[in-house]
Amino acid sequence: MKIRKTPLRFNEKTSTIQPSDSETPPGNMVPFGYRQIPENEKAGWVLNHFNTVAGKYDFMNTLLSFGIHLLWKRTAVRMLSLQPGDQVIDVCGGTGDLALLAARNIGPTGSVVLYDINRAMMERGRPKVVRSPLGNRISFVQGNAEQIAFPGRTFHAAMVGFGVRNLTHLEKGFREMHRVLRPGGRLICLEFSIPTAPLFRRLYDFHSFHVMPLLGWLIGGSRQAYTYLPESIRTFPSPGRVATLMKDAGFSEVTFRRLTNGIAVAYLAKKEENMRGMI
Numbered sequence: 001m002k003i004r005k006t007p008l009r010f011n012e013k014t015s016t017i018q019p020s021d022s023e024t025p026p027g028n029m030v031p032f033g034y035r036q037i038p039e040n041e042k043a044g045w046v047l048n049h050f051n052t053v054a055g056k057y058d059f060m061n062t063l064l065s066f067g068i069h070l071l072w073k074r075t076a077v078r079m080l081s082l083q084p085g086d087q088v089i090d091v092c093g094g095t096g097d098l099a100l101l102a103a104r105n106i107g108p109t110g111s112v113v114l115y116d117i118n119r120a121m122m123e124r125g126r127p128k129v130v131r132s133p134l135g136n137r138i139s140f141v142q143g144n145a146e147q148i149a150f151p152g153r154t155f156h157a158a159m160v161g162f163g164v165r166n167l168t169h170l171e172k173g174f175r176e177m178h179r180v181l182r183p184g185g186r187l188i189c190l191e192f193s194i195p196t197a198p199l200f201r202r203l204y205d206f207h208s209f210h211v212m213p214l215l216g217w218l219i220g221g222s223r224q225a226y227t228y229l230p231e232s233i234r235t236f237p238s239p240g241r242v243a244t245l246m247k248d249a250g251f252s253e254v255t256f257r258r259l260t261n262g263i264a265v266a267y268l269a270k271k272e273e274n275m276r277g278m279i
Helices: 039-064 068-080 097-103 119-131 170-180 198-220 223-234 239-248
Strands: 008-011 016-019 029-032 035-038 087-091 111-116 138-142 155-161 181-192 252-259 264-270
Touching: 029 039, 029 223, 035 039, 039 068, 039 119, 039 198, 039 223, 068 097, 068 155, 068 181, 068 252, 068 264, 087 097, 087 170, 097 111, 097 119, 097 138, 097 155, 111 119, 119 138, 155 170, 170 181, 170 239, 181 239, 198 223, 239 252, 239 264
Parallel strands: 087 111, 087 155, 111 138, 155 181
Antiparallel strands: 008 016, 029 035, 181 264, 252 264
16 A cells, blocks of 8 residues: 655754755644644654654563553453454554564464555564564554554454554544444543542653653664654543544444553443444
């Protein structure tokens, strides 16, 4: 699938990334962390961000979360209750952690499509998929989560881990995931949120806005990339609002479960069994 990128250039005077075509109309503004950028440029900014962090993505995730992100992902896949023979799509699948976990449960007749717009992230994850004895159950497809390149009613289950926060139009992404699910299909969405306990939240804020950027600069080579992460979490909707958006996209039986005092939230939803001709 051909991915159309927004041309970007680096402004040495301001140390910011800017669109190379200054004649492009700005349109509506959307958040990229705490910045406001034209909505038609956000996909390019996100693509550039993950190109920057792809090389050390898995290592930095484990370091910055003290390894807890692996427990969250195992919990999310268990909540999805996958069955042998299930066809699964891992939207914004990145380096393949969720895809590998799902591959354990779907048996030899099941399959997982790791679907991500960023080729650098997928290439970073490909070696661990290839090394896995279950790697033959996983295929890679590059594409946009807001325009999923599969027909409706293709998959029994969909997963997205820490990816919807980066979409330009969150509601559009949920509608696309709903569209490609079969009636009765399930969606698990794992995303960051804000801790519920005030003291824990203050510690989390210090870690997010001081420790993360420092380690991102020292180890990951980019302070800016690891400043975007906590900013994007703070501008993301509350769990209740996300659940409402999922219902608005057509999902039913939407529930959410806070993990580690709310640092992460797992949203579970279902596509109605009887869609009466709807996609």
